[in-house]
Amino acid sequence: MLNLVAASAYFLLIHFGVSGTRLRDALVARLGEGPYRGAFSLVTLLGIAWMIYAYRRAPDMPLWGLLPGFRPAADVLVFIAFLFVIIGITTPSPTVAGMESKLAEGPNIVRGMIRITRHPFLWGVALWALVHLIVNGDLASLILFGSLLVLALGGTLSIDSKRRRQFGEQWTQFANVTSDVPFAAITSGRNRLGTALVEIGVWRPLAATVVYAVAFYLHGRLGPPLV
Secondary structure, three states: HHEEEEEEEHHHHHHOOOOOOHHHHHHHHHHOOHHOOOOOEEEEEEHHHHHHHHHHHHOOOEOOOOOOOHHHHHHHHHHHHHHHHHHHHHOOOOOOOOOOOHHHHHHHHOOHHHHHOOOHHHHHHHHHHHHHHHHHHHHHHHHHHHHHHHHHHHHHHHHHHHHHHHHHHHHHHHHHOOOOOHHHHHOOOOOOOHHHHHHOOOOOHHHHHHHHHHHHHHHHHOOOOOO
């Protein structure tokens, strides 16, 4: 279990201790944007591999135990998470690495899923992690999926802080018509759900449904951490 704790701590540290901080700014200034992103991607992949390895070998220590009665609701929530992830990564947004320059387009960049939340991918990951944490009900899952949940939610704040620091007024204009928390900009009247749904279209939800169906089919065959 200590190996999983160490892997999770490492994964959180490289994100909250480097990405989105002024240390990142200093590293980019020294290394350049491209080399920094390459190096950070490598250490991130190593962290993910370490976490999966440690999770698969962690001892079984039940907390509240499996919740089979929650499984139907869990399947629906995971499908919603897939919608957020797939629609999010197929929708241009200045919150995505490499697309920061789109802030120059002003409010015109706010389309589709970005009207619902400016961090759809991270909120999808957060929902996915929360559901898996609840369903599995053991210590290893609490550590792994809890770490991913904290990272996803904290990541939205980290990205906002980084963009605000780098782009100032351009970011403010974008943030004023969007929201971090899903549907907050819509409920406050700063955006419209109907417009978002029209702009999302049909192919993105269909793609998310296909990916979810494949993942659901493979679910029992891959074993932890997908169960």
